[in-house]
Amino acid sequence: LMADTAKLAEIAKSQVGTLEEGGNNRGPMVREYQAATYLAPGDWPWCAAFVCWCIREWLAGGALADSLDTPARVAGWRPRTPRAFGFEAWAEERGLPILSPRAAVKPGDIIVFDMSHVGIAVVGAPAGSKSIQTVEGNTGVVGLRDSAAGDGVFRKNRPRTMVRSIIRVAA
Numbered sequence: 001l002m003a004d005t006a007k008l009a010e011i012a013k014s015q016v017g018t019l020e021e022g023g024n025n026r027g028p029m030v031r032e033y034q035a036a037t038y039l040a041p042g043d044w045p046w047c048a049a050f051v052c053w054c055i056r057e058w059l060a061g062g063a064l065a066d067s068l069d070t071p072a073r074v075a076g077w078r079p080r081t082p083r084a085f086g087f088e089a090w091a092e093e094r095g096l097p098i099l100s101p102r103a104a105v106k107p108g109d110i111i112v113f114d115m116s117h118v119g120i121a122v123v124g125a126p127a128g129s130k131s132i133q134t135v136e137g138n139t140g141v142v143g144l145r146d147s148a149a150g151d152g153v154f155r156k157n158r159p160r161t162m163v164r165s166i167i168r169v170a171a
Contacts, residue, residue, distance in 0.1 A: 012120040012140055020152060037080050085164075087170050091110075112166075131158060
């Protein structure tokens with residue numbers, strides 16, 4: 001699939017600053033992100049839902065119009081998993097490259113972390129670089145992932161040692 005994944009990274013960046021409201025894993029935008037998955041919105045960790053929502057919005061903008069020519073094909077292709085590690089199965093089912101944690105990173109790559117967390121790369125990084133810049137949902141300024149302290153969508157600089165896999169959404 002050929003597509004401009006930099007636009008996917010821009011969509012993720014546009015959400016930075018969105019915060020939970022009314023308690024842990026709650027708020028109008030959290031519910032909107034969660035609605036992009038197959039699980040009913042509720043008080044559950046939403047990092048994967050954020051990535052699903054970003055990809056849904058990216059596809060709605062015609063990102064893969066040449067490859068996925070009908071709304072039904074777009075809907076069937078996009079991820080709906082509420083699980084961070086679920087992105088690997090989704091990518092495998094669609095024949096997308098699942099790269100080593102040390103591989104080069106492109107903006108728009110999905111970054112799956114060892115701690116059952118996921119985000120979207122927003123800056124390219126050469127193979128073997130020490131860190132990756134991402135935008136992630138359900139994280140905090142300091143925290144690693146979901147916490148009761150009140151999370152949101154933040155831009156993060158993560159060490160490569162935390163990366164489980166890199167999924168290349170489009171060539």
